[in-house]
Amino acid sequence: MPQTAAASAPVDRRHPRRSPRIHRAWFVAAVAFVTIIGAAGFASLPGLLIEPLHAEFAWSRATIGFAVSVNLALYGLTAPFAAALMDRFGIRRVVALALLVIASGSLATVWMTAPWQLVLFWGVLVGLGSGSMALAFAATVTGRWFTARRGLVTGILTAAGASGQLVFLPLLAWLVDHHGWRPATVTVSLSALAVAPFAWLLMRDHPADVGLAPYGGTYAQKPAPVPGAARRALRVLLDAARTGPFWLLAGTFAICGASTSGLVKTHFVPAAHDHGMPVTAAAGLLAVVGVFDVIGTVASGWLTDRFDSRRLLAVYYALRGVSLLFLPMLLAPSVRPPLLFFIVFYGLDWVATVPPTIALCREHYGDDGAIVFGWVLASHQIGAAGVAFLGGLTRDLTGSYDTVWYASGALCAMAALMAMTIRRR
Structure with missing residues (x-):
């Protein structure tokens, strides 16, 4: 009987339990990893939709690119508010609602007949939902549950998006090629719905909820919900905007978004198709990018725990710029070794910039670092949105993507220089 009574007694939240x-932080990180993978289908689909929607509805690539740009911009602009909402209502509620919004927006595109519906469903709804599942989610989980190994865990959670791309992209490409684009959008919707209960039931908002200290840290009471x-989020933006590091981080991350999500993720498949490569083969190459992105991002997190984040960013952007300058010469009807080398090299650098950028936000802005990173991520997505639209427009006007590849390579060189001018604190 004494054992039964002790077992049924409530946990004392005022004092930590022995770890x-x-x-438990590793379990929470694993739940976050699976949740991000389940929601990653939305990021794999835009590049596969351009040609089918152009063929079925005769919409221009610029029109389709505009809807993608709205999605990318809202993805970024929602992130800082999502980080603040997680402080107010908890991670579980915000993430579960975001997954439902992604699922509803993706599913609604099945019945669209006009471009404005693509902008509303895929641009606005999926953009808002995915913005709440943005990297600010990873930054919040890492900041609350980890004191040690933050760089490594940030790299792992960032790589979850690439893992999702690896899982979904070949499947979605096959569905689009054999059954049309509608079954692919339904698949994205169902995957988001599948992980919503998983996140709701297994995620925990704070270590104090289970009577633990953060991994590698000391026990602290769970902070009260932050109203407003x-x-x-706006106050943090105004405070950060008065500092130089914020603008340098925002500028470099805007170029990061322009040269990854806006350019390669959106336009690589149609650009390769222009050179005669089958859509499934081009999508398979992007999936390989996802494989090496996992390796590169986790390695970047490990390096961020040990080396100057500014120097890491400078190296990453410089190498990315060089690789993009060579890409127009590598595209061909078939996959050849030089193109495979580009895919591996570029994949290692795909989002390796995220762990050092989060580390610099945390270094300069302390407890507000996750929200500041949300605003920096907004600049990333604005850069991505601009190139998603301009890339399609350039293709419509010139019949080629070459100009966009060269311009992005030059921008990456500029980002490398900007990273080195961020002051140390």
């Missing part, structure tokens, strides 16, 4: 052999999420 288990495997800290939108007001706080």
Whole structure:
């Protein structure tokens, strides 16, 4: 009987429990990893939709690119508010609602007949939902549950998006090629719905909820909910905007978005198709990017724990710029070794910039670092949105993507220089 009573007694949240052999923080990180993978289908689909929608509805590539740009811009602009909402309402509620919004927006595109519906469903709804599942989610989980190994965990959670791309892209490309684009959008919707209960039931908002200290840290009471999420997000922006590091981080990350999500993720498949490469082969190459992105991002997180984040960013952007300058010469009807080398090299650098950027936000802005990173991520997505539209427009006007590849390579060189001018704190 004494054992039964002790077992049924409520947990005392005022004092920490002894940490288990495997800290609960790693379990929470694993849940976050699976949740991000399940929601990653939305990021794999835009590049596969351009040609089918152009063929079925005769919409221009610029029109389709505009809808993608709205999605990317809202993805970024929602992120800082999502980070503040997680402080106000908890991670579980925000993430579960975001997954439902992604699922509804993706599913609604099945019945669209006009471009404005593509902008509303895929641009606005999926953009808002995915913005709440943005990298600010990874930054919030890492900041709350980890004191040690933050760079490594940030790299792992960032790589989850690439893992999702690896899982979904070949499947979605096959569905688009054999059954049309509608079954692919339904698949994205169902995957988001599948992980919503998983996140709701297994995610925990704070270590104090289970009576633990953060991994590698000391126990602290769970902070009270922060009211006025939108007001706080704007206040943090105004405070950060008065500092030089914020603008340098925002500028470099805008170029990061322009040269990855806006350019390669959106336009690589149609650009390769222009050179005679089958869509499934081009999508398979992007999936390989996802494989090496996992390796590169986790390695970048490990390096961020040990080396100057500014120097890492400078190296990453410089190498990315060089690789993009060579890409127009490598595209061909078939996959050849030089193109495979580009895919591996570029994949290692795909989002390796994220761990050092988050580390610099945390270094300069402390407890507001996750929200500041949300605003920096907004600049990333604005850069991506601009190139998603301009890339399609350039293709419509010139019949080629070559100009966009060269311009992005030059921008990456500029980002490398900007990273080195960020002051150390």
